[in-house]
Amino acid sequence: xxxxxxxxxAALVAAEAAAAQGEVPVGAVVTLxxxxxxxxGNAPRARHDPTAHAEIVxxxxxxxxxxxxxxxxxxxxxxxxxCAMCAGAISHARLAxxxxxxxxxxxxxxxxxxxxxxxxxxHHRPEVYGGxxxxxxxxxxxxxxxxxx
Amino acid sequence: xxxxxxxxxAALVAAEAAAAQGEVPVGAVVTLxxxxxxxxGNAPRARHDPTAHAEIVxxxxxxxxxxxxxxxxxxxxxxxxxCAMCAGAISHARLAxxxxxxxxxxxxxxxxxxxxxxxxxxHHRPEVYGGxxxxxxxxxxxxxxxxxx
Numbered sequence: 001x002x003x004x005x006x007x008x009x010a011a012l013v014a015a016e017a018a019a020a021q022g023e024v025p026v027g028a029v030v031t032l033x034x035x036x037x038x039x040x041g042n043a044p045r046a047r048h049d050p051t052a053h054a055e056i057v058x059x060x061x062x063x064x065x066x067x068x069x070x071x072x073x074x075x076x077x078x079x080x081x082x083c084a085m086c087a088g089a090i091s092h093a094r095l096a097x098x099x100x101x102x103x104x105x106x107x108x109x110x111x112x113x114x115x116x117x118x119x120x121x122x123h124h125r126p127e128v129y130g131g132x133x134x135x136x137x138x139x140x141x142x143x144x145x146x147x148x149x
Numbered sequence: 150x151x152x153x154x155x156x157x158x159a160a161l162v163a164a165e166a167a168a169a170q171g172e173v174p175v176g177a178v179v180t181l182x183x184x185x186x187x188x189x190g191n192a193p194r195a196r197h198d199p200t201a202h203a204e205i206v207x208x209x210x211x212x213x214x215x216x217x218x219x220x221x222x223x224x225x226x227x228x229x230x231x232c233a234m235c236a237g238a239i240s241h242a243r244l245a246x247x248x249x250x251x252x253x254x255x256x257x258x259x260x261x262x263x264x265x266x267x268x269x270x271x272h273h274r275p276e277v278y279g280g281x282x283x284x285x286x287x288x289x290x291x292x293x294x295x296x297x298x
Contacts, residue, residue: 044218049209050242051200052218060198069193069201084258084265085237092234093199106270109233113270114263116233121255121262 007031007077008099008133014041014054015079015140021046025140028054028078030062030071030095037074038062054078055086059093070094079137081108081130087116091124098126101137156180156226157248157282163190163203164228164289170195174289177203177227179211179220179244186223187211203227204235208242219243228286230257230279236265240273247275250286 007029014027018041030038040057044050055078062071075097076090081104090098100110109116110128117125156178163176167190179187189206193199204227211220224246225239230253239247249259258265259277266274 044241048212048216048218050212050218050220051205051209051238053241056200060200063197063199067197069197069199071199083237083241084233084263084268084270085235085241088232088234088237088258089200092193092202092232107272109237109263109270113268114233114258114265116263119233119262121233121258123256 004133005077005099007036007075008079008101010036010039011054011077011079011101012133012136012140014039015137018042018054019140019144025144026054026078026080028058028076030058030074030076032062032066032071032074037065051085053083053086055082056089059089059095063093072096075099076126077132079133079140080104081110081112083107084109084114084116087114090126091117091122094124095126097129099129099132101131101133102141103130103134153282154226154248156185156224157228157250159185159188160203160226160228160250161282161285161289163188164286167191167203168289168293174293175203175227175229177207177225179207179223179225181211181215181223186214200234202232202235204231205238208238208244212242221245224248225275226281228282228289229253230259230261232256233258233263233265236263239275240265240271243273244275246278248278248281250280250282251290252279252283
């Protein structure tokens with residue numbers, strides 16, 4: 001029935017919640033072992049915060065919950081390829097693994113554009129796994145943008 | 150007496166305050182016309198937040214103060230060349246101008262590494278002015294790292 005791991009299902013639920021608020025539907029969770037320690041939906045408009053991408057919201061929540069500024073041993077699951085801002089935050093947070101859904105040729109910074117984790121100025125590179133829950137994540141985004149036309 | 154504009158002096162004060170808290174001394178302010186609408190010192194350790202670079206703190210404060218997620222018409226002043234995370238945030242925030250002090254060959258993303266604002270996946274480029282208050286900003290950083298040895 002489920003073709004991808006539970007954390008990515010949780011990230012997709014967060015993306016759906018973002019869409020219901022009129023935000024571009026992207027969702028993310030941070031896990032430590034089997035436990036979700038941070039959840040975020042894309043929310044710049046609602047929060048009046050241009051940095052409130054799903055990844056940033058989830059990372060900030062996880063760091064607050066764990067009481068430390070580095071998330072060593074934690075993983076990030078996000079429905080869309082991270083942008084440069086979020087890739088930088090993932091590196092600063094020392095996240096161990098990054099799992100993402102749909103690729104983002106227009107704004108992604110992992111396999112597109114700056115390919116941040118390959119830069120010599122990137123000082124921590126997570127293990128990266130793309131395409132997990134890709135079809136579902138992409139369908140959410142397509143539905144959202146089709147609805148706005 | 151003063152060799153650089155008032156907002157960069159305020160950013161240097163914020164950097165000094167960060168150093169006093171044991172954080173890497175970087176400071177930033179956001180201005181709208183002559184008014185400072187956001188101030189930030191680098192604070193990841195104190196805030197338990199890996200995203201709490203000076204620029205992010207100042208941008209989030211300015212967006213909250215102005216009640217909007219885009220800082221059109223605003224400028225950012227920061228003592229150090231922004232990293233990829235912060236360059237991405239500057240772009241998302243639609244800041245009009247970026248003024249920075251010291252260059253950062255190890256972690257900068259404006260004139261080093263990804264050179265984010267030159268990427269086709271960057272959808273908003275501020276006007277960029279570097280080297281403002283450079284000597285003072287670099288001296289603060291040198292003093293901080295010398296003191297930790």
